[in-house]
Amino acid sequence: MNKTLDYNDVFDSLHEECGVFGIYGSEDAAAHCALGLHALQHRGQEAAGIISTNHQNFFFHHDEGHVGDIFNNSNIISKLSGNTAIGHVRYSTAGKKHDTNIQPIFAELEFGGIAVAHNGNLTNANTIKQELIAKGSIFKSSMDTEIILHLIAQSKLNTISDRIIDALKQIKGAYSVLLMTNDSLYAIRDPNGVRPLSIGKLNESYIVASESCAFDIIGAKLIRDVEPGEMVVINQNGFKTYKPFAKQLNKFCIFEYIYFARPDSIINNNYVYDVRKNIGKYLAQENPIDADVIVPVPDSGVPSAMGYAKESNINFEFGIIRNHYVGRTFIEPTDQVRHLGVKLKHNANKSVLQGKRVILVDDSIVRGTTSKKIVSMVRAAGAKEVHMKISSPPTTHSCFYGVDTPNRSKLIAASHSVDEIAKLIGVDSLSFISLDGLYKSIGEAKRNNEEPQFCDACFSGQYPIELVDESNQNLPLFNNL
Ligand code: SF4
Numbered sequence: 003m004n005k006t007l008d009y010n011d012v013f014d015s016l017h018e019e020c021g022v023f024g025i026y027g028s029e030d031a032a033a034h035c036a037l038g039l040h041a042l043q044h045r046g047q048e049a050a051g052i053i054s055t056n057h058q059n060f061f062f063h064h065d066e067g068h069v070g071d072i073f074n075n076s077n078i079i080s081k082l083s084g085n086t087a088i089g090h091v092r093y094s095t096a097g098k099k100h101d102t103n104i105q106p107i108f109a110e111l112e113f114g115g116i117a118v119a120h121n122g123n124l125t126n127a128n129t130i131k132q133e134l135i136a137k138g139s140i141f142k143s144s145m146d147t148e149i150i151l152h153l154i155a156q157s158k159l160n161t162i163s164d165r166i167i168d169a170l171k172q173i174k175g176a177y178s179v180l181l182m183t184n185d186s187l188y189a190i191r192d193p194n195g196v197r198p199l200s201i202g203k204l205n206e207s208y209i210v211a212s213e214s215c216a217f218d219i220i221g222a223k224l225i226r227d228v229e230p231g232e233m234v235v236i237n238q239n240g241f242k243t244y245k246p247f248a249k250q251l252n253k254f255c256i257f258e259y260i261y262f263a264r265p266d267s268i269i270n271n272n273y274v275y276d277v278r279k280n281i282g283k284y285l286a287q288e289n290p291i292d293a294d295v296i297v298p299v300p301d302s303g304v305p306s307a308m309g310y311a312k313e314s315n316i317n318f319e320f321g322i323i324r325n326h327y328v329g330r331t332f333i334e335p336t337d338q339v340r341h342l343g344v345k346l347k348h349n350a351n352k353s354v355l356q357g358k359r360v361i362l363v364d365d366s367i368v369r370g371t372t373s374k375k376i377v378s379m380v381r382a383a384g385a386k387e388v389h390m391k392i393s394s395p396p397t398t399h400s401c402f403y404g405v406d407t408p409n410r411s412k413l414i415a416a417s418h419s420v421d422e423i424a425k426l427i428g429v430d431s432l433s434f435i436s437l438d439g440l441y442k443s444i445g446e447a448k449r450n451n452e453e454p455q456f457c458d459a460c461f462s463g464q465y466p467i468e469l470v471d472e473s474n475q476n477l478p479l480f481n482n483l
Contacts, residue, residue: 016257016261016262016366016368016397016401016405016406016407019045019046019093019121019122019123019197019262019404019405019406020045020046020090020091020092020093020105020120020121020122020212020404021039021042021043021044021045021046021090021091021121021211021212021213021216022042022088022089022090022119022120022121022178022179022180022199022210022211022212023035023038023039023042023088023089023090023180023209023210023211023212023216024086024087024088024089024119024180024182024187024189024209024210024211025038025086025087025088025187025204025207025208025209025210026085026086026186026187026207026208026209026236026237027085027086027206027207027208027236028085028086028204028205028207029085031054031082031084031085031086031087031207032052032054032079032080032082032083032084032087033079034087034204034207034209034220035052035054035082035087035088035089036052036069036073036079036089037219037220038089038209038211038216038217038219038220039052039069039073039089039090039091039216040069040070040219041213041215041216041218041219041264042091042211042212042213042215042216043068043069043091044262044264045091045093045121045212045213045262046090046091046092046093047068047091047093048066048067048092048093049064049065049066049067049091049092049103049104050064050065050067050068050069050072050073050089050090050091050092050104051063051064051065051072051089051090051092051104051105051106051119052064052073052082052087052088052089052090052106053082053087053088053089053106053108053117053182054082054083054084054086054087055084055086055087055115055117055182055183055184056083056084056085057084057085057086057184057185058184059083059084059184060108060115060117060184061081061082061083061084062082062106062108062117063078063081063082064104064105064106065104066104069091085207086182086187087182088106088117088119088180088181088182088187089106089119090104090105090106090119090120090121092104092105093406103143103144103145105118105119105120105145105147106118106119106180106182107143107145107147107148107151109151109155111151111154111155112155113162113183114183114184115183115184116151116154116162116181116182116183117181117182118147118150118151118179118180118181118182119147119179119180120145120146120147120150120177120178120179120180121177121178121179121197121199121212121404122175122176122177122178122179122192122196122197122403122404123146123175123176123177123402123403123404123405124146124149124173124174124175124176124177125174125175125176125402125403125467125468125469125470125471125472126173126174126175126468126470126471127146127149127173127175127471128471128474129470129471129474130149130153130172130173131149134149134152134153134156137156139152139156146175147179149173150169150170150173150179150181153168153169153170153172153173154166154168154169157169162183162186163188163233163235163244166181166188166190166233167233167244167246167247170190170192170246170247171246171247174467174468174470175192175196175402175403175404175467176192176194176196176197176255176403176404176467177190177191177192177196177197178190178191178192178197178198178199178212178228179191180210185237185238186235186236186237187208187210187235187236187237188233188234188235188236189201189210189228189233189234189236190228190232190233190234191228191229191230191231191232192230192231193230193231193247193248193249193250194230194231194250194251194252194253194254194457194466194467195227195229195230195231195252195253195254196253196254196255196403196404196457196466196467197212197255197258197403197404198212198213198227198254198255198258198263198267198269199211199212199227199228200212200213200214200217200224200225200226200227200228200268200269201224201225201226201227201228201234202214202216202217202222202223202224202225203222203223203225204217204220204221204222204223207222208236208241209222210228210234210236213263213264213267213269214267214268214269215264215266215267218266224268227269227270229245230250230252230254231245231246231247231248231249231250232244232245233245233246251453251466252455252456253454253456253457253466253467254269254270254456254457255403255404255405255456255457256440256444256456256457256458256461257394257401257405257460258274259272259274259277259278259281259443259444260278260281260365260366260393260394260440261302261365261366261394262405265278265305272444272445275305277443277444278305278306278309278393278443279305279306279308279309279312280309280442280443280444281305281306281309281393281435281439281440281443282305282306282307282308282309282310282311282312282313282363282393283309283310283312283313283443284435284439284440284442284443285306285309285310285363285391285392285393285433285435285439286309286310286313286314286391287313287439288433288435288436288439289391289433290314291361291389291431292359293316293358293359293360293361293387293389294316294317294358294359294360295316295317295318295319295321295354295355295358295359295360295361296310296311296314296316296317296318296319296361296363297318297319297320297321297322297354297355297360297361297362297363297380298318298320298322298362298363298364299322299348299362299363299364299365299376300320300322300323300324300348301324302364302365303362303363303364303365303393306363306365306391306393307363310361310363310391316361319351319354320351320354321350321351321354321355321358321360321380321383322348322349322350322351322362322376322379322380323348323349323350323351324347324348325346325347325348325349345379348376348379349379350379350380350382350383351383352383352384355380355383355384355385356383356384356385357384357385357386358384358385358386359385359386359387359389360380360385360386360387360388360389361389361390361391362376362377362380362388362389362390362391362429363390363391363392363393364376364390364391364392364393365392365393365394366392366393366394366397367392367396367397367414367415367423367427368397368407368408368412368413368414369408369412369413369414370414370423370426370427373390373427374426374427374428377390377427377428377429378428381428387430388428388429388430389429389430389431389432390424390427390429390431390432390433391432391433391434392432392433392434392435393435394434394435394440394461395434395435395436395437395440395458395461396415396420396423396434396461397413397415397416397460397461398410398413398415398416398460398461398462398463399413399416399459399460399461399462399463399465400413400460401459401460402459402465402469402472403457403459403467405460407460414426420432420433420434437449437458437461437462440458441455441456444456454466
C-alpha cells in the first residue's frame with residue numbers, strides 16, 4: 003500500500019519556525035495579509051491562517067497547506083472583512099500538527115475578542131501550563147501560544163495593554179507576537195529580540211511582519227525593526243511605542259542570517275544576502291583549497307558560494323539543480339525507492355561536475371544524511387574530488403527558541419569530529435566557518451565569548467534564556483493533541 007512520506011524525513015535540514023504578518027488601517031487588509039504571508043511562506047509550510055476585524059466582529063479562515071492554496075479565491079478574502087488583520091504561517095515547533103494548532107488563535111475574554119499570532123518558543127510554557135491547569139484552565143490546543151491568552155484572561159489589571167504586559171512578563175523564551183483586539187493591533191518582541199519583527203508602512207496603513215520581504219510584495223516601506231523588549235500599539239490614534247520590560251542584551255538568532263530569513267530581507271539594517279556572501283568570503287579565507295569549480299547546494303547555499311567563488315577566484319557553477327515544485331509531502335510508492343528521495347529536490351548537473359575538483363557549499367549539516375546523499379550524487383556525476391564547505395559552525399546543540407532541531411543525540415556534530423563527519427558523508431575534505439568568522443560576516447569585529455552579541459546556542463551551547471521546562475523533570479507531557 004502506498005504511504006505518504008514526510009518531506010522532513012527525507013530532507014535533513016533545520017526547519018524554519020513561523021512567520022507573522024499584521025496590518026492596521028487598510029481597505030484590503032485580508033488581501034495584503036495573504037500576500038504578506040505568501041512572502042513569508044519559507045518560514046512555515048504546514049498551515050496558515052488569517053483573522054480580521056471590522057472593529058465589531060472577527061472573521062477567520064485557516065487551513066493546512068500553503069498560503070496560495072488556502073487563500074485561493076476572492077470569496078475567501080472578501081469574507082475576511084475589516085481594515086485590520088493578522089496572519090500566521092506555521093511550522094509546528096511546539097504543538098503537534100493538528101487543526102486546533104493552526105494560528106492565529108482567538109478567544110473571547112471579559113473585555114471582548116482577542117486574536118494572537120506568535121513566532122518563537124516559550125521555554126517555561128509547560129511549567130506555566132501546569133500551574134494554569136491546576137487553577138482550572140482548560141486548554142484546547144497544545145501550542146505554547148495559547149498560554150499567552152490564558153495569562154491575559156487571568157490578569158487583574160485594568161487596561162488591555164497592561165494585561166498583555168502582565169502576561170508577557172510571566173513568560174520566558176523567544177517571541178515575536180502579534181495581538182489584535184477589535185480596536186488595536188499590538189506587536190511585541192521578547193526582551194532579547196531572538197526572533198525578527200519589523201514595522202512597515204503602506205500609505206496610511208501600518209504593517210508588522212517577521213521579515214521585510216513581506217513589505218516588498220505589497221509595495222510597503224520598511225520603517226525599522228521592532229526593538230527587543232518593545233511593544234508597539236497601533237490604533238485610530240496612530241502608532242505608540244512602549245518599553246515595558248527590564249532591558250536585556252540583544253540575542254538575535256544568528257541562524258536567521260545563515261539560513262532562515264529570505265536573502266532579500268533586511269534585518270537590523272543588514273541585507274541578509276550581503277551577510278551570506280560575506281560568510282562565503284570568510285569561509286574561503288579561513289579554509290582555502292584548490293579546486294576547479296564552486297557549486298552551491300541550492301537554494302540556501304547560493305549566496306555563500308558566490309562569496310566563496312569571488313574571494314577564491316574559482317568559477318561558480320550550478321552543478322546541482324533544484325526542483326522547486328516539491329511539496330511538503332509526497333507519495334512513496336515502495337520502500338525500494340526511498341533512497342531516491344533526495345533526487346526529488348536535487349539533481350546533479352553532469353556538464354559542470356564531470357572530471358572536476360568540486361567545492362560544495364551548503365548552509366549546515368544536521369544529521370548528515372542529506373549531505374551524504376548529495377556527495378554521492380555529485381561523485382556519481384563524475385566529480386574527481388568533492389570538498390565541502392559549510393556556512394555555519396558545526397550544529398552541536400538543539401534549539402529551544404523556535405527552531406525545530408532534532409534531539410542533540412541525532413546531531414552528527416554533537417558526537418563526531420569534523421574529520422569523522424567528512425568520512426561519514428564521503429568527502430575528501432570538510433570545513434565549517436568559525437564562530438568568529440560568522441560574527442565578522444555580520445559586521446562584528448569578533449565574538450564576545452563572555453557575552454555573545456547574538457544567540458548562537460546551537461553552535462556554542464551557551465543558551466541566553468533560561469530553559470525552565472528542560473530543567474523541570476517533574477512536568478507532565480502536555481503535547482498529546
Ligand atoms: Fe537561533 Fe540556534 Fe539560537 Fe535557536 S539556538 S535561536 S537556531 S542561534
